[in-house]
Amino acid sequence: MVSITVSKKSLLKKISARVSEEKLYDALHQIKCPVESEQGDEITLETTADRPDLLSSQGVARAVRGFLGIEKGLPLLKIEKSGVKVFVDSPSLKKRPFATGAVVENAKLDENGVKELFQLQEKLDLTHGRRRKRVSIGLYDFDELTPPFYYKAVHPERFTYIPLKSQKKMSLREILGEHPTGLKYAYTLSEFERDLPLLYDSRDEVLALIPIVNNAASAITAATKRIYIDQTGTDLNAMDASLNILCQDFADSGAKIKSVEIVYPDKTVTTPDAAPEEMALNADYANKTLGTALSKKQIADCLQKQRMGVQQGKGRVLNCLIPRYRADFLHPIDLVEEVALGFGYNDFEPKKPSVFTIGRLSGETMQEEDLRDLMAGAGFVEQWTYVLTSAAKHAAGEAVRIKNPVSSDYNAIRSALLPSLFDTLSKNTHEPYPQRVFEVGEVVVKDAKHHLRAVSQKRLACVSASAQANLSEIASLALRAAKLKGESVSFRKAERAGFIEGRCVALWANGKEIGIAGELHPSALEKMQVQVPVIAFELMV
């Protein structure tokens, strides 16, 4: 989920004056950008990750106009030539070899417009651009620049400029080492050893250290009329979509879009390419998937409401034209969802389930229920605690550890149930005794022979703390629990850390140890700050 904040007044103005607030909010809910909160004129919309074209009020207005039938089908995007060339020195640019761009003329920005433009750029960089790694966008005052432009990795001391959010001239090396934005995005340049990717013009004026920070000299303001949009990145498809999102937004607001020529060593490409993508949709496939009986015309209407172009094809086929600012079409199923959206999710009549199958609980659950009945019947209270735990609560190297924990209290997965039962006793010394507690739950143990190397296991464990606690109290219970599996169980004397010597037994079945039962050693009780005897067992079930 991505949130954007826009002016309600300006959004309504972009849609058309005659839409009530209620109708607007309902439409927003139906096109994947519901209102999350509002404060005065500012509304915050929450959009889904597949719709970067809804990260601006212009894009939202375009979708709402379609959904409400104010303006359907492909939005207009006329592109003229600007004659601007960008020379790309691909070999020096490693895995970031692509550039695209466009010139915007007659941009009608105001304070709010600039704010929303920067918000769109930032959100696109973050989500669609994968934190600038896949795509990064730069916006410049075109009147401050002198084309052609050059995109090339250069020596880090060769150029200096005053970056945004700074007062002094800095070299590229200084920007990466000192500037806040430089520090934040330095990771995107990890594969550049010495030379750094730079965009500069024919007078050696820097546009930006790519994809880090722009030159303050060509910064955009509310008064900017002509804008240069630059994009660099690793994935041409993704770059294509975001450039079209920006250009379509400007075009919708009445600006003129002009293309630029990207000159690679081996070829020249013109961007933006706004030619809609074609994809065929079979009406029968759509109807079968949705459970509907819509005519080709109805389907076409739904698609047009979603701003698709539709040409009636042969037979049951509709030839769909997908605007280039939509990057999420891989398969006709994606068109089917557009049909559903255009139809309106709440206008479908839910169909009663029709398939017949016989349901059943798993054997694992049935067995768990037997164990829970047994333990509760024996007077034990059930707890159900977190699987996540602190590695410190388990023997060194025993618990499976997490690489990116959010807290040291939860940096591993428990490999046994008893530690959390002991924890419960420690936390409840003020509660009346006897305290008898059990848990049936999952643990994860390392196993080098298993294909996952770490195996999830169901266990049963219990503790009994009372003045009279004695292993004989639970030995028979452990045996009964173990036998619920239907296996023949035997005992062996065992020694385990934390248990009193000579007061600990291991349970065996099928030549394998399946559990342990014993009386806790006073030193273990001291550590737990529990002042009554405690007996415990843990079993694989």
Add this chain to the structure above:
Amino acid sequence: MLKDLEKSVLSKAQEKREANELAKLCGVPLSSVMSAVESLREKGFAASEVHASLEYALTEEGMEMLARTLPEQRLARALEKTQTAAIQELKESLASKTLVEGGLSPEEFGIALQWAKALGLVEIRPGKLVLLSLSPTSHDLLLEKIGQGTSEPKLSEAEKKTLSELEKRTLAKRIVSKKVFVQATPSGLNALKEERGEVITQLTPQMLKARAWEGKKFVPYDVPALFSVPLALGKKHAYKQLLLEIKQKLVGMGFVEAHGPLVEMEFWNMDALFMAQDHPAREIHDVFQVEDPARGEILEKKLLEQVRIAHEKGLAGSKGWRYRWDAEVSARLVLRSHTTPVSARSLAKGIRPPQRIFCVGRVFRPDEIDWKHFIEFNQCEGIVMDESMSFRELLGYLKEFALEVFGAKEVRFAPSYFPFTEPSVELMAKIPGKGWAEVGGAGMFRPEMLAALGVDVPVLAWGLGIDRLAMIKLGLKDIRDLFTQDLKALRA
């Protein structure tokens, strides 16, 4: 059977008595009385309460000063005859005198001068002292009052202030003293009577055999007390019971239960679900990666190839994600971030339609930890596999769940996005007393995912977050309380 001392304590404590007093009455040390009281208390035969009170006492220095007169008073007396004297001369003359003669050491002289002035005994004029008064000061009076040892002197506000000054002078101190009061309970008194053979509280087989009950009075039960005995029963966990109820409802609807591992390979958690390897939901802030062990092994080589093709070139008429798919990334271990890998594993087993499968299990996602978020929660997931499945039927299932499982009165659908379903939908339900709530996400598995897993019929899938629902049903204010270790709450 009561011990002799217990009997003795009980009979002396028919009225409330202080423990020291009881010790005197019984003629034993306090510690013996206290252990008898403790034992009586455990049996419910006696009640005790502790009264803490504030008392005051003189310090050793205070007692010494009480005997020797406070230095400022000694200074004043030295002026009694002459009424006035030069400070330096007075100091020297007092230093040469002995204690008995009312002398002051040079160190004491400073203190004496300070307090004599503060308490209005003398006045300092340039170079000399003038006597103002010889009456006892507030300090003298209080020192004496505390020194007399009245056990709990009632102090006036002015005296309390003086006490603080005496404390500063380390002459007096405050002490908290604890007193234990003991009184026999009605059942204690009965036990006493029973010991004396006057009444019967507990009928025993011996009494029946010997007809010892004849002519005796039975002690009536204390009715309210009968119902106040705490129960130490076994009890099943409330949330687990709720989950069992949900499972049974799903079984009633015809679903078969499945399980899967908590530590899972990215392959099953993501790749097999057609989530591109650079998808933001795969980043470290959205999924817990396992450090040790770090990688598993994908045994299904044919499946692995199909998944690779689905990602790189597309399957079932899809363009695919068009990038180089990395099997190494896919083998990394994570904590499953949803229960969908359980469904994917079920589908990959070559099952034939019709199928309806569900799974309830723990899933893990990095998040803030607060009253409504935790990094580990329970998810309830289900799939329906059949040639006849459609989006409308999916909406039908969601509506049934909302009404049946959540007790909702009304449902609403909103479009949504999940990387492995298309179309995707969010289920909103109107829950009595709570209003509209998002209760789950659902959709139809993407054709690319199904094709890679070898499935050629549509599959509906839904996942419901059930911890929030459980909070509502169990009346909890904090999501962490679902997993509480508070025994009182678990026993309740």
